[in-house]
Amino acid sequence: MLRIIANRALVAIPTLILVSMMIFGLQKMLPGDPVMAMAGEDQNPQVIATLRLKYHLDEPVPVQYALWVKAILHGDLGASLRTDVPVTKLIAQKLPVTLQLAVMAMIFAIGIGLPLGVLSAANKGKALDYGANVLALTGMSIPNFWLGIILIFLVSVKWQLLPSSGYVSPTEDFWLSIKTMLMPAFVLGAALGAQLMRHTRSAMLSVLRSDYIRTARAKGLLRGTVVVKHGFRNALIPIVTVLALLFGELLAGAVLTEQVFTIPGFGKLVVDAVFNRDYAVVQGVVLVTAVGFIVVNLFADVLYVLLNPRLRKS
Amino acid sequence: MRKIMLAAVIAASVGSSTVMAQSNSTIRIGLQDDIGTLDPARSSQVVDRIVFSSLCNSLVDIGPDLKVVPMLATSWSMSADNKTLTFKLRHGVKFHDDEPFNAAAVKANLDRARSMPASNRKSELASIDHVDVVDEFTVAIVLKAPDAALLATLTDRAGMMLAPKTLTDDASVSTHPVCSGPYKFVERVQNDRVVLEKFAGYWDADKYPIQKVIFQPIPDSTVRLANLRSGSLDMLERLAPSDVASVKSDKNLNFISMSGLGFYDLTFNVSNGPRAPKAFKDKRVRQAFELAIDRDAINQVIGGGIFSPIGQAIPSNSPYFDASIKTTKRDIPKAKALLKAAGFEQLNVELTFGNNTVSNQMAQMLQAMLSEAGINLKLRPTDYAAALNASTKGDFELLYLGWSGRTDPDGNLHQFVTCKGNLNYGRYCNPDVDKLLDDARVKATVAERKPVYDAAQKILADEDPIIYLYAQPWPYALSKKVQGFTPYPDGLIRLRGVSIKG
Numbered sequence: 001m002l003r004i005i006a007n008r009a010l011v012a013i014p015t016l017i018l019v020s021m022m023i024f025g026l027q028k029m030l031p032g033d034p035v036m037a038m039a040g041e042d043q044n045p046q047v048i049a050t051l052r053l054k055y056h057l058d059e060p061v062p063v064q065y066a067l068w069v070k071a072i073l074h075g076d077l078g079a080s081l082r083t084d085v086p087v088t089k090l091i092a093q094k095l096p097v098t099l100q101l102a103v104m105a106m107i108f109a110i111g112i113g114l115p116l117g118v119l120s121a122a123n124k125g126k127a128l129d130y131g132a133n134v135l136a137l138t139g140m141s142i143p144n145f146w147l148g149i150i151l152i153f154l155v156s157v158k159w160q161l162l163p164s165s166g167y168v169s170p171t172e173d174f175w176l177s178i179k180t181m182l183m184p185a186f187v188l189g190a191a192l193g194a195q196l197m198r199h200t201r202s203a204m205l206s207v208l209r210s211d212y213i214r215t216a217r218a219k220g221l222l223r224g225t226v227v228v229k230h231g232f233r234n235a236l237i238p239i240v241t242v243l244a245l246l247f248g249e250l251l252a253g254a255v256l257t258e259q260v261f262t263i264p265g266f267g268k269l270v271v272d273a274v275f276n277r278d279y280a281v282v283q284g285v286v287l288v289t290a291v292g293f294i295v296v297n298l299f300a301d302v303l304y305v306l307l308n309p310r311l312r313k314s
Numbered sequence: 315m316r317k318i319m320l321a322a323v324i325a326a327s328v329g330s331s332t333v334m335a336q337s338n339s340t341i342r343i344g345l346q347d348d349i350g351t352l353d354p355a356r357s358s359q360v361v362d363r364i365v366f367s368s369l370c371n372s373l374v375d376i377g378p379d380l381k382v383v384p385m386l387a388t389s390w391s392m393s394a395d396n397k398t399l400t401f402k403l404r405h406g407v408k409f410h411d412d413e414p415f416n417a418a419a420v421k422a423n424l425d426r427a428r429s430m431p432a433s434n435r436k437s438e439l440a441s442i443d444h445v446d447v448v449d450e451f452t453v454a455i456v457l458k459a460p461d462a463a464l465l466a467t468l469t470d471r472a473g474m475m476l477a478p479k480t481l482t483d484d485a486s487v488s489t490h491p492v493c494s495g496p497y498k499f500v501e502r503v504q505n506d507r508v509v510l511e512k513f514a515g516y517w518d519a520d521k522y523p524i525q526k527v528i529f530q531p532i533p534d535s536t537v538r539l540a541n542l543r544s545g546s547l548d549m550l551e552r553l554a555p556s557d558v559a560s561v562k563s564d565k566n567l568n569f570i571s572m573s574g575l576g577f578y579d580l581t582f583n584v585s586n587g588p589r590a591p592k593a594f595k596d597k598r599v600r601q602a603f604e605l606a607i608d609r610d611a612i613n614q615v616i617g618g619g620i621f622s623p624i625g626q627a628i629p630s631n632s633p634y635f636d637a638s639i640k641t642t643k644r645d646i647p648k649a650k651a652l653l654k655a656a657g658f659e660q661l662n663v664e665l666t667f668g669n670n671t672v673s674n675q676m677a678q679m680l681q682a683m684l685s686e687a688g689i690n691l692k693l694r695p696t697d698y699a700a701a702l703n704a705s706t707k708g709d710f711e712l713l714y715l716g717w718s719g720r721t722d723p724d725g726n727l728h729q730f731v732t733c734k735g736n737l738n739y740g741r742y743c744n745p746d747v748d749k750l751l752d753d754a755r756v757k758a759t760v761a762e763r764k765p766v767y768d769a770a771q772k773i774l775a776d777e778d779p780i781i782y783l784y785a786q787p788w789p790y791a792l793s794k795k796v797q798g799f800t801p802y803p804d805g806l807i808r809l810r811g812v813s814i815k816g
Contacts, residue, residue: 032699036706040350040358041718042434043706043736050431082350083504084488090504149536156544164544165537166530167506262532262541264506272348272505277699 001305008301012294019290020072023283024065033057034081034277055081055279068283077287078280080273087284090269095288097167098265101188101257102250104181108189109196109246114239116193117200121208122227132197139194144253148187148260155183165262184261188253192246199242203235210234236307244300248293339525341796341814343807344538344550348505348531353488354474355427358434360718360805361531363471364551365508367806368527370493372473373401373420374465376721378802380575380632382465386415386475386494396460396758403451408515409477410498417453421445422478424455430484435472437736439464460756462763466722470804496522496809505531523813535671542567542791548814549792549799551807555618555672561791568792572801573622575629575719575726576786580665580680580712582779586741587708591663594711594740598656600778603712604642605649606687607680609783616675621784626771627726629785631803633760634723636768639775649687661689666704667714669695676714676783705739713739719786721804723767727751731779742779 035051036043052058056067071078077087120132156164163180170177207213208231216226255267262268266285273281347361354366375385387401407415424445427435441461446454457464467473477492491499496519497510510527512519530547532538535554539561541547553561553569561569582600583590593599609623625641628634653661665680667673674695681691691712696704704710717737720726728751729735733743750770757763774780788805798811 030700031696032703034699036702037699038350038358040434041360041737042358042437043702044434044437045736046436047432047434054432079485080504084351084485085504093503149540152537152540152544156546157540160544164541164546165532166541166546259534260537262506262530262534262537264503268505275697275699276350 001302004305005298005302008298012298015294016290020069020287021065023286023290024061024068027279027282028061028064030274030277032277034279037277038081051081072287077284080281081278082276082281087280090281091266091284091288094264094266094269094285096169097263098251098254098258098267100170100177100181101185101254101263101265102247104178104185105188105192105250105253105257108186109192110243112189112193113196114200117197118204118227118232120197121201121204121231122223124205132201136194136197139190140198142191144187144191144256145260147190148184148257151183151187152261165260167263167265181263184257184263187260188250188257191253192250195246195249196239196242200235200239203238204231207231207235233307237304240300240303240307244297247296251289251293339523339814340528341524341526341549341809341812342528342530342547344541344547345529345531346533346535346538346552348533349502349508349529351488352491352499352502352508353484354471354476354491355430355433355435356484356488357471364805364807365510365529366471366474366493366495368495368497368510368809369491369499370474370476370495371407372470373468373475374473376466376469376802376804378800380629380721380803382469382721385469386420390465392758396462396756397457399455399457399464400448401453401455403453404517405451407494407517409475409494410492410513410515411477411479412515413477413479415475415494416450417447418450419475419478420453421447422481423475426481427472432484438467438472460758462755462758463720463722463724466720467725469721497527507531518810521810524809527809539791542793545793547793548796549790549807551788551790551805553789553791555616555620555787555789557791558618558620558789566794568794568796569789570792570799570801571620571787571789572803572805573630574786574788574805575632575721575803576717577624577627577629577719577726578621578676578714578716578783578786580714580781580783581705581740582742582781583708583711583713584740584742584779586739589708589711590741591711593656593658593661593663596656597777598652599658599661600781602649602652602656602687603684603689604778604781605645605652606684606689607642607781607783608644608683609641611644611683612676612679613784616672616679617784617787620787620789622787624782624785625775626782627730627774627780628723628767628771629719629726629803632721632723634764634767636771638768639771644683646686653688659688662692663689664692664694664711665714666694666696666701666710666712668698668701673714680714708739708741710739715739716786719804723763724751724755727767727770727774728755731774740779742777744773744777747773 035048035057038051039048056064079086116132120129123129152164155161162183166180168177168180213226213230216230255271258265258267270282270285345361349365350359350362351357354370371386373387374382377383386404388404389402391400403417427433428439428442441457441459441464443456443458448454475494476487480487480492496513496516498513500509500511502508508529512525532541538550539557542550561567582594584594613621613623623641626636626639665677667677677693684691705713729737731738731742732748732751747770750766754763754766788801792799795814795816797813797815
């Protein structure tokens with residue numbers, strides 16, 4: 001088990017190096033210049049020159065990259081070019097926000113996707129199956145930002161049930177925090193839930209066709225028991241794979257959702273940083289996200305082994 | 315059990331009533347952009363100034379009529395040679411850390427803003443030779459050469475005073491500024507909010523009924539308005555023009571708009587690098603563009619009635635406004651005739667603009683209007699940072715850009731149209747204009763300066779290096795609960811006298 005984890009972790013290192021190079025390179029290819037963005041509408045040439053010197057932007061790109069990597073290895077992600085706040089502090093501030101959003105969205109996605117997927121597979125070809133499929137297709141087709149704005153209009157402006165946007169920390173006011181996050185989490189979770197439902201359904205269908213399911217039914221086990229105990233458990237492996245992949249989509253979706261609901265999380269941080277050419281922040285956030293993605297996938301690999309004893313020997 | 319529940323209910327109701335009382339004295343203001351640095355010396359965004367106006371005090375301020383009024387300085391005088399500006403300072407003013415405000419503090423702040431490497435105020439304060447502390451409450455600013463714009467400059471960030479003890483640590487000023495304004499800094503969560511609370515030791519504290527100010531940047535105008543309607547905000551700035559009608563008809567909201575100091579314009583690349591089209595060197599071509607544009611239609615279709623058409627860089631509420639320069643009325647036959655006289659039947663031009671909803675609509679409308687005169691506009695939307703980059707490098711033909719405006723006419727003209735002007739992206743150059751605008755800087759009074767600006771503006775209106783389209787508007791939407799708000803042409807939200815009822 002430990003060997004598997006160690007192996008995967010080793011493979012992650014070159015991935016990370018590649019990712020860091022890509023983050024840095026793509027960033028430099030963006031038109032526009034952080035120093036000019038910082039100098040604002042005044043565009044004072046003296047200020048531009050000073051800042052360029054201060055942030056080593058006059059050095060060749062490989063030198064800048066080396067300086068950045070050296071700093072990271074010392075645990076220093078730099079400071080926001082715009083506000084002077086250290087990037088590590090920004091990440092510590094924003095990460096819990098996006099994690100809360102992601103976890104709540106996942107709860108929605110799993111809460112909707114798994115039961116619907118299992119139910120529709122067990123009732124293949126019946127009205128329930130069609131209904132669930134229509135729901136899933138709708139969920140996948142509706143754009144995040146549109147659903148968000150419609151919900152804000154209905155739930156917050158018209159019915160005044162939930163706060164329309166923003167963020168409250170759970171340590172400050174737990175219930176208000178959950179209430180504020182409910183709509184965005186639903187918006188983000190709905191699309192994922194729809195995909196999860198489709199994958200669960202197809203995984204379940206292929207499992208339910210296997211011989212051992214027929215045998216289990218033949219020996220007189222209840223249909224429900226067969227579906228849940230024998231079917232669902234075996235369908236879980238592809239589902240876990242999908243869940244790990246969906247995590248990436250979750251982060252991408254969070255960027256949009258956070259814009260619509262003005263949630264001060266990772267997504268909003270990185271979008272604003274890109275528009276302001278705040279290199280240090282973009283690099284730091286994307287790097288941490290990439291690490292997060294790698295860790296989640298590592299976790300999924302470990303989970304396979306736990307779910308499927310056959311994998312333990314190899 | 316029942317007792318416990320009863321107690322809980324009472325506790326909850328008491329709790330909620332105190333929450334109500336607190337929320338009554340809190341104002342939540344929705345901003346269009348996220349705030350940048352909180353250091354007035356380094357700030358480069360318009361939105362920063364809105365926060366500063368509650369947090370910091372300047373030496374002097376402007377009134378709604380753009381006249382300079384006392385703030386931290388109670389009176390001022392200019393020496394006979396126009397080279398020494400002396401301020402008498404207000405007594406009994408304290409910074410948020412209880413340091414006293416005095417002449418030494420003014421000197422420390424101005425010296426820092428003039429010398430700090432990353433200061434965005436350097437060019438605004440470039441005319442200052444040195445600052446003298448005359449006595450505890452008198453400070454003299456000695457100039458290298460007369461600078462008529464300096465007093466107006468000191469109403470803004472260049473004149474904002476920070477506590478002297480905090481000036482040694484630039485990073486801390488930027489994240490936790492200590493000023494002398496009516497509200498002191500509590501916290502800032504980037505992209506989310508800046509919280510200020512009332513400073514009990516403020517010299518004019520009884521004029522500020524609001525106890526707590528929360529600024530929330532919400533860039534999406536639809537979401538910003540939804541927040542106001544749902545009660546999560548009490549007021550917002552820069553309402554989208556497309557929402558003006560719906561806010562006006564909303565019985566829970568007030569709409570207040572003010573024509574600002576700034577403008578939106580089309581800059582011709584006359585001679586900035588190889589991309590400058592030859593056609594643009596001919597003023598008849600530039601005039602043809604001007605004649606093909608219908609500013610009233612823009613105001614009605616895109617502006618929701620708040621994009622006041624303009625024909626010059628100086629705002630209409632300024633004493634320097636030249637009423638004899640009229641906005642050009644649309645005249646397609648004349649535009650075509652001018653193009654033909656310059657040797658063009660058809661003209662293909664690329665328009666570069668920082669992309670957002672309004673600028674996108676604007677570009678499309680310009681495209682439609684100009685096509686009738688035989689000018690084919692190709693649209694090149696970029697994000698704002700890329701547009702800035704392109705403009706400096708001369709990587710554009712025609713540029714749509716905005717300027718937030720300055721109180722003194724110098725700030726709206728000199729750097730844009732003088733040959734070496736820092737923001738002269740099109741590199742238009744006319745020594746006569748340079749001479750006039752330089753001259754206006756060293757004259758002292760409105761009566762002396764006005765004819766000089768008029769002369770310069772007459773040339774510019776004829777040569778058209780920049781087409782001024784409409785004045786930057788400052789539209790606000792407010793909950794009916796917010797009372798006593800007065801808009802100013804500089805767009806700042808001054809909370810003096812503002813209260814929340816109900």
